[in-house]
Amino acid sequence: MIIGILLALVAGAFVGLQNIFNRHLNEHVSSWFATTFVLLTGSVAALIIGLLLQGTKIFDVSGMKPSYWFFGLVGVGVIYTMIQAMRRLGPTKTVLISIIAQLAFSLLFDVTGFLTLPQVDLKWQDIVGVLLIISGVLIFNLKKKVPLVRVK
Structure with a gap:
């Protein structure tokens, strides 16, 4: 449980940092480009770290439901709406x-x-x-x- 709490605290810190980075990025480019940039750089980083830690096993999607392929769209909504809210609030x-x-x-x-x-x-x-x-x-x-x- 302690590890879970620590991970949740780190996740909260990452969310706070991500929002600040998104706001600064959005001062220089459009919100849609900022969203694309954040998701693209995050995807590349996740791919590299996944390959380093788990090798090609990260590509095994044999047990995944087809609907799960669309869940990444939620990430687009999260980043775009957070950027927009940050600009206003x-x-x-x-x-x-x-x-x-x-x-x-x-x-x-x-x-x-x-x-x-x-x-x-x-x-x-x-x-x-x-x-x-x-x-x-x-x-x-x-x-x-x-x-x-x-x-x-």
Whole structure:
């Protein structure tokens, strides 16, 4: 479990970094090119790392359902919408809102057994947890921005 928590923390750091990189990239090129560039460079990196770590076994798709070939389209949606949201909201609000959406939809997918996930029971603690996170984000966004005073 500790390794899972550490991996989730690293994934969160990567998402935060990715959003900042996407925003900077989008300042110089269109959102669609930025999305293409991010996915292309990520695909090349994943291919090289996969080949180094697992060799040609990474190409074994014998047990894969045909519908899975289209799941990469979700990645296009993720990157494009994050870039657009970042331009309008900034990094912090974009990540906070996307985390709430991820949590809420993941809970919905777990409860409904969406896409053949094992169905789990909805507990009142789950709902309270989501509401607490949403409340925290609202409180975070209500605070006044105080300009920093530089000391010379």
